[in-house]
Amino acid sequence: MHSFASDTPASERHSRKIELQLHDLIQLFNSIDPSPFENKDLNPDVEEFIVSSAQEYSPNDKLVLRILLEEWPTSEPTELIKNAIHNYFQYRARLNHLRFRRLMKEGRVSLVIGLLFLATCLLCSRFLLGSGQGTWATIARESLSIAGWVAMWRPIEIYFYDWWPLRRRGRTYEKLSRMPVEVSHAPKK
16 A cells, blocks of 8 residues: 655645555455445554544645545445545544543543542641641641642643544544545556
8 A cells, every 4th residue: 555645736725635545445444344335444544644644734724535546446436435434534523522522521520529629628628737837737738738639630631631632633534524535546556
């Protein structure tokens, strides 16, 4: 399998081409998946190539996937390939959306637990240890305060960092599920 991404000149900003050169149609799909072609999973290497190529371009750029087949099948494959690719990326977009929803739910639960634990730690520090001036009282107060803020780590991580890569990948999948797909015969090298 040979693959490469090509940029159109700056004057032709209307679309970016992702080109994929394959020996035959079978290389496009995951050979383990027993589903019919239109519902088959893509070969993981092909999927990663298409997704990473799409992410190299601006989110506003229009994309076109061009597949060059060295061995042309007996029946016209264009519609089958187009439907299979669109179906696959729609499926990946749905899965990604579910992962995003689960992450947000985990963030809400983590936030509630973290806030309750932080409040408990701060209240314990204030009421149980009072304003004791000893070394052990100071260590206990600081330890409770630190433990409470450590409990906030996961919700902070989710809401500041974890959600946006999922959202970006989801937008990429949605874009790929609608991109034009061209299939043509390529001479053997």
